[in-house]
Amino acid sequence: MDQRTELSEFLRSRRARLRPEDVGLSAHGGRRRVPGLRREELSQLAGVSVAYYTRLEQGRGQNVSAAVLDAIAGALRLNRAERDHLNRLARPAARPPRAGAGRPQRVRPAVQQLIDTMDSVPAYVIGRRMDIIAWNRFACALLGDFSTLPAHQCNLAWQIFLEPATRELYVEWENKAADIVALLRLDAGRYPDDPKLAALVGELSVKSPEFRALWAAHNVQDKGFGVKRLQHPLVGALTLSYETLVLPADPEQQLITYHAEPGSPSAESLRLLASWALAEAGGAGPSVPAPHPRA
Incomplete structure (x- = not known):
């Protein structure tokens, strides 16, 4: 760019x-x-x-x-x-020196182990250009099974704009879409020479008129915390708070977690969803298939 x-x-x-x-x-x-x-x-x-x-x-x-x-x-x-x-x-x-945009993105094994143990908390990690590079089983139950996706689709922006099931999941989809584009703009400033980011923006611009309009607005923002309302196909309406934690060992990676207010209907729905996810895994422990490293 x-x-x-x-x-x-x-x-x-x-x-x-x-x-x-x-x-x-x-x-x-x-x-x-x-x-x-x-x-x-x-x-x-x-x-x-x-x-x-x-x-x-x-x-x-x-x-x-x-x-x-x-x-x-x-x-x-x-x-x-x-x-x-x-x-x-x-x-x-x-600009402070950064590792090359082509460097493979990997989470440390200890980070994967940590989110695997978070049985009651959906958690995933995003890297550059909003690639989803690690997750736990509960995140897949809440947001979709990332482990089944081709590498280029295992990306939060791609999912928001080009996956119909993800669009239906977010009640305020327009707000979520605007947030995602503003975050992607930040990455464009950090990595102007990243060919995979340019390819992602090009694909989304061609296939999504909503993305084109939002990208042209040039809004930027950092991911932080807030509340999202979801309409889940199994447990229905959910009101969840999310937190974004930057991993100090690799500031390009961010851990995102979701939780519900204790005692709320959403907390009970999350508990049911967690039980379903455990049953689907056959009760065989917290791990899900680990993602392959992505560049």
């Missing part, structure tokens, strides 16, 4: 979402041909020249300083994830 194009489109999209009144400017001053702030207004707010900001927005900024980017980020009212994304796009030489 071309860094200059990504930077240009990101800045334009952030500028377009702001109205003059949002930043204390008069909404008057002539008819606006496009939504959002004008370059002149954004430059004024950031304290940089119009010519300088224009070059930056056109992807022609050279050696832009952290201070200037911070001023522009403040004027655009960027959140933390957006600020980090802007810095990666505008100052690629200043």
